[in-house]
Structures are given as structure tokens and as C-alpha cells.
């Protein structure tokens with residue numbers, strides 16, 4: 017539908033062809049706007065495709081209030097955008113694109129096949145059919161003195177004029193996908209306040225003994241409960257050479273990171289046997305060990321072996337055979353000291369970005385009228401579980417609608 021009477025129609029530049037930028041482009045193109053989308057990379061949605069490699073988790077099916085609460089301190093800020101594009105609408109959007117979705121056992125929503133490629137291909141095809149023009153290998157450099165957009169290309173610098181701009185340049189994790197945060201100095205020069213980017217949904221450094229890292233790096237620790245900062249959750253993580261990684265750790269990453277920033281380290285508690293009550297464990301361990309080694313005894317009595325057993329011996333010195341009461345207590349509450357988040361480059365996502373008070377309710381920068389922003393480049397964070405993509409889509413849509421509103425006001 018074209019709500020604009022001008023010929024040619026108004027022209028909007030969307031910079032960044034990730035989920036947020038593509039959603040903004042679609043919202044605009046659906047309303048008759050001529051959309052030019054620019055990206056520094058040779059193709060669109062590289063981080064989106066990377067996200068699909070481990071099973072693309074689009075959104076979550078839990079009750080909406082709970083869903084909103086996942087955005088922590090920014091829940092109230094992001095709610096109006098999610099209200100306009102909630103998880104159910106997101107799934108409907110996917111179905112309309114021809115990509116069915118399903119709810120996994122944990123309530124997470126995935127596209128059929130779990131990969132991002134079919135969804136991205138179908139989406140790009142539809143956008144092209146809607147008249148969206150793509151300009152790849154165009155690295156945005158800022159504005160010239162006449163307010164033209166400046167792009168670095170293989171042919172040299174190219175200028176572009178537009179009736180409005182949407183920035184959807186991503187955060188700072190996995191910079192090889194194109195989101196390298198090079199936009200920060202460009203916006204700071206214009207007086208925009210940016211909260212420093214920090215690793216979010218990341219692993220944490222830990223000082224393992226040589227034995228543990230040589231024998232068990234890469235091993236998963238499954239079906240455990242992690243507790244920290246008054247929160248407790250079941251799941252699994254992976255022992256890496258100098259760190260712990262994985263969904264269970266990511267779920268705590270914001271509070272762990274903040275604690276380490278404040279106090280230099282963070283100590284987590286692990287329940288390695290969450291299905292065993294302390295009483296059941298105490299009874300099982302009270303049997304006579306006889307001549308059996310401690311390892312054999314624990315394996316036989318409570319099924320403890322492999323990486324989980326190695327974790328126990330990491331904190332209880334095996335030499336002076338500890339008493340079994342202590343073994344039981346440690347299995348229910350094993351402490352690990354985390355000393356630093358892994359670098360931003362390795363993280364799933366980033367915290368920090370454009371401070372939210374720089375934006376009006378249409379996601380337009382107060383200091384740069386006509387420039388709207390969306391996606392991970394804004395200062396919110398969320399755990400994995402589909403919350404990141406849902407918010408990128410929802411803010412992309414809101415930025416597109418904001419630009420539309422501004423254009424229609426100018427028409428009147």
C-alpha cells in the first residue's frame with residue numbers, strides 16, 4: 017500500500033542488512049517507500065546465518081509477562097515495541113514467509129529445519145519483489161557536510177541522499193560477520209552517548225588445573241543446577257580450556273559480568289546431582305567402601321564418573337581421601353570461581369550501545385532528526401532463548417514505522 021502521493025516516492029536508506037535492518041526495510045517497502053539497504057559485507061544477514069548454525073531459536077513460547085521480564089532493567093522500555101510485534105506475531109510472520117515453526121521441549125521456538133538459510137533466502141526474495149534495492153560492500157562512514165551518507169566501496173567513496181535513515185548496525189560480537197561496532201565513533205562525534213559495549217551471553221575464564229583442561233576440555237557437564245545471585249537454573253555447560261561456556265552460563269552472564277566488574281571475581285554454586293536429595297545422597301554414600309577406590313565407589317553408588325567426577329576432584333583434593341559427607345555436600349554445592357568474561361569478539365551478543373535516552377519513542381535520535389536506530393546496537397541486553405532476535409525484529413519494525421510516521425507528517 018502506498019500512502020504517499022509524491023512521485024517518485026520518498027527514499028529511505030537502511031544501513032545494516034541484519035534482522036533489524038531487513039525488518040525495517042520490509043515495514044517501509046510495504047508502505048510504498050523506496051528503500052535502499054546498504055551493508056559493508058558482500059551479503060546480508062551473516063550473523064543471523066551464524067545463529068542458525070547451532071539451531072536458530074527465533075523466539076519463546078512462555079507467557080508474555082515472563083517473556084518481557086527477560087529484558088531485565090530494560091523490560092519496560094522495550095515492552096511497547098514487543099507489544100507491537102510479540103512472539104506470536106513473529107511466528108505468524110514466519111509462516112507467511114513460508115517457514116513453519118515449532119516449539120521445542122524447553123518452550124523455545126525454532127523454524128522448521130532449525131536453520132536460518134531458508135528463512136533468509138525467502139525473506140530476501142520477498143524484499144526484492146517489494147522493490148528493495150540492496151547495495152553490498154558499502155561500508156558506511158558517516159555524513160558529509162551536506163548531510164549525504166558516505167560509503168566506502170571498491171570504487172571509492174560513494175555518496176547517497178535519503179529522506180530518512182535507519183541505522184541497524186548490530187553490536188560488537190563476532191566482528192567477522194560485519195558487526196564490528198565501527199559506527200561508535202561516527203555517532204559519538206555527533207554527540208550521541210554510547211554505553212561501552214560488553215560481552216553478553218558469553219563464557220567465563222576460570223583457572224582449571226592442567227589435569228582438567230588436558231583431559232576434559234570440550235566435555236559437557238549435563239543435567240546440573242547453577243545458582244548465582246539469588247537465581248537458580250537447570251541446564252548444561254561445556255568445560256573449555258580456560259573457561260566454561262554454554263547456554264546455562266549464558267543465562268547468568270549479565271549478573272556474572274557485573275559482579276566480576278565490581279569485585280574482581282564471581283563464585284557460582286553447582287548442584288551436580290539435582291535429582292538427588294541430600295538425604296538420598298547421604299544414604300547412598302554411607303555404604304561401606306571397603307577396598308574399592310573412591311572413583312569406583314562413587315560410580316557404583318551414585319553413577320558419578322567422567323567430567324562430573326573430575327569437577328569434584330578439581331575442588332576436593334583426591335590424595336587425602338575426603339570424608340564422604342564432604343563429598344556429598346560438595347556434589348550438591350560445588351563452588352567455582354570465575355575471574356573474567358570471555359572477550360566481546362567471542363560472545364553471542366553485546367550489552368551496551370546507543371543509550372536509550374538518546375532515542376524518542378519512535379526510535380529516532382533526538383540529536384539527529386530523521387535518523388532512526390534498531391536492533392543490537394541499542395543499549396539493551398537479553399539472554400539467549402530467542403529474546404535477542406525477537407527484540408531485533410520488533411525494534412526494526414518500530415524504527416520503520418517511526419520513519420513512516422515522520423514522512424507522513426511531512427506530507428501533511
Ligand SMILES: Cc1cc2nc3c(=O)[nH]c(=O)nc-3n(C[C@H](O)[C@H](O)[C@H](O)COP(=O)(O)OP(=O)(O)OC[C@H]3O[C@@H](n4cnc5c(N)ncnc54)[C@H](O)[C@@H]3O)c2cc1C
Pocket residue numbers: 031032033034035036037054055056057060061062063064066067068070071072073074075154155156157184185186187189190193194195196197198199363364365390391392393400401402403404405406408
Ligand atoms: C553464534 C550466535 C548464535 C546466535 N543465536 C541466536 C539465537 O538462536 N536466537 C537469537 O535470538 N539470537 C541469536 N544470536 C544473536 C542474533 O543473531 C543477533 O542478536 C542479531 O543478529 C542482531 O541483529 P541486528 O540486525 O541488530 O545486527 P546484525 O545481525 O549484527 O547485523 C548488522 C549488520 O550491519 C552491518 N554493518 C555494520 N557496520 C556497518 C557499516 N559501517 N556499514 C555498513 N554496514 C555495516 C553488518 O555487516 C551486519 O550485516 C546469535 C548470535 C551468535 C553470534
